[in-house]
Amino acid sequence: MQLYDPTTSAPQRNLSRAAPLASLDGKRIGILENGKLNATEMLHEVALLFEERHGCKVGAVYCKLNASAPAPAAMLAKAGQEVDFLITGLGD
Amino acid sequence: MPRDARIHEVPDDLLAAIDYCYGQGWTDGLPVVPPTVERVHATLTYEGRPPETVIATHAATGLELSVHAAAVNAVMAGCLPQYFPVLVAAFEAMDKPDFNFHGSTASTGGSAPLLIVSGAVADDIGMNADVNLFGPGNRANATLGRAVRLILHNVFQMIPGISDKSTQGNPGKYSFCIAERMRGNPWPLICETQGYPKGVSSVTVFAAGGFCNVENHGGNTPEQVLSSIADAMANYGCITLGQSVVVLSPEHMRIVAGAGWSREEVQAFLFTHAKRSVEGMKSVGKYRGSEYDKQHGASAHALVESGYIHRGLAPDDILITLGGGDAGGHSCFIPSWSRGRGSIMQHGPIGVCIDCR
Numbered sequence: 142m143q144l145y146d147p148t149t150s151a152p153q154r155n156l157s158r159a160a161p162l163a164s165l166d167g168k169r170i171g172i173l174e175n176g177k178l179n180a181t182e183m184l185h186e187v188a189l190l191f192e193e194r195h196g197c198k199v200g201a202v203y204c205k206l207n208a209s210a211p212a213p214a215a216m217l218a219k220a221g222q223e224v225d226f227l228i229t230g231l232g233d
Numbered sequence: 234m235p236r237d238a239r240i241h242e243v244p245d246d247l248l249a250a251i252d253y254c255y256g257q258g259w260t261d262g263l264p265v266v267p268p269t270v271e272r273v274h275a276t277l278t279y280e281g282r283p284p285e286t287v288i289a290t291h292a293a294t295g296l297e298l299s300v301h302a303a304a305v306n307a308v309m310a311g312c313l314p315q316y317f318p319v320l321v322a323a324f325e326a327m328d329k330p331d332f333n334f335h336g337s338t339a340s341t342g343g344s345a346p347l348l349i350v351s352g353a354v355a356d357d358i359g360m361n362a363d364v365n366l367f368g369p370g371n372r373a374n375a376t377l378g379r380a381v382r383l384i385l386h387n388v389f390q391m392i393p394g395i396s397d398k399s400t401q402g403n404p405g406k407y408s409f410c411i412a413e414r415m416r417g418n419p420w421p422l423i424c425e426t427q428g429y430p431k432g433v434s435s436v437t438v439f440a441a442g443g444f445c446n447v448e449n450h451g452g453n454t455p456e457q458v459l460s461s462i463a464d465a466m467a468n469y470g471c472i473t474l475g476q477s478v479v480v481l482s483p484e485h486m487r488i489v490a491g492a493g494w495s496r497e498e499v500q501a502f503l504f505t506h507a508k509r510s511v512e513g514m515k516s517v518g519k520y521r522g523s524e525y526d527k528q529h530g531a532s533a534h535a536l537v538e539s540g541y542i543h544r545g546l547a548p549d550d551i552l553i554t555l556g557g558g559d560a561g562g563h564s565c566f567i568p569s570w571s572r573g574r575g576s577i578m579q580h581g582p583i584g585v586c587i588d589c590r
Contacts, residue, residue: 142250143270146239147259147305147387151296178521209336209575211293
């Protein structure tokens with residue numbers, strides 16, 4: 142008996158990680174909020190730790206309109222130009 | 234066939250083949266029909282485009298659903314070939330960005346894609362719109378809904394506990410598919426309100442939370458019946474700015490439409506009454522100023538009442554139709570997934586190409 146496989150292979154994608162920052166000192170922070178309850182408070186609290194410990198500054202805050210959808214590509218591209226690293230992530 | 238279509242050679246033993254599918258992790262927990270080459274090819278005869286045609290893409294992973302993969306999973310779910318155009322149309326609707334099927338299928342919220350088939354196709358393929366509407370017993374309803382789940386599982390890899398993080402799940406995640414009842418329906422069919430040419434059937438897809446039965450055997454006026462539905466829609470557990478589906482039972486429909494109420498009047502009544510006060514929302518810890526502002530801002534609907542959170546943003550966020558058996562004062566309300574507008578219901582024509590890409 143011959144059965145078709147019901148799964149599909151992941152497409153070939155050109156994915157690579159950004160190079161890690163050599164140092165956090167004085168770097169510009171971006172905050173990517175996802176709109177979840179308390180996301181603003183939690184992410185800014187995390188940013189405050191970076192400010193206190195590494196002299197970072199919050200450079201920009203980006204707000205996703207839909208917590209469960211990927212961030213728009215244009216938003217990420219803009220962040221790439223404006224800040225050195227992003228803080229994001231809040232679930233339920 | 235797509236170049237990457239893979240074939241598994243298994244012993245010529247049906248039970249062993251079913252076990253093989255289990256072993257491969259291809260099932261929803263229930264036995265599947267082994268997707269033999271012959272059955273898949275028979276299913277593909279109901280789609281005019283080449284098997285490699287992509288009909289949906291996962292926004293986060295890039296995984297793609299081809300016509301061929303859809304047919305394989307349809308066979309596994311137990312679909313007859315003639316059901317296939319409904320499944321294809323459902324995924325083309327789910328593929329629209331505002332449906333956000335990644336979020337709605339990965340979320341802790343545990344939603345399930347509800348399919349509502351409207352128009353002559355439902356009768357043509359033997360769907361149930363009548364007694365035991367959401368229950369078992371009809372092959373087309375059961376297997377079409379199941380095929381959606383198998384595709385999410387096998388093609389898009391929304392695996393429970395890994396990429397599907399649903400806290401408690403939802404029985405509809407096995408299968409959630411109904412037909413709109415045409416018999417005795419006093420209102421235009423859903424497909425007739427969606428702008429399709431006359432005679433074209435449609436499937437509406439809705440990222441649905443759990444099913445809520447609304448019992449009212451004592452109400453004899455539209456206001457009485459609809460107030461009980463509005464109360465269900467406004468319960469603290471699920472009131473949000475999200476959309477709603479309401480399926481009126483024939484008994485309730487006779488009361489409502491018998492008094493001359495149109496679908497639009499029912500939508501307006503439900504939107505007006507499905508609400509909670511700001512104080513009440515605060516008392517249960519669910520008030521959010523941003524949501525209030527969204528509903529009460531410059532583009533607020535005229536029926537929005539100051540000091541209250543309504544369910545949805547406008548009356549047409551409530552999809553209402555007829556379904557179920559003749560006996561019983563049992564309608565239902567089905568809330569949307571998510572606390573807001575994370576997924577917006579979509580629809581598509583079945584078996585025809587309108588404004589094709």
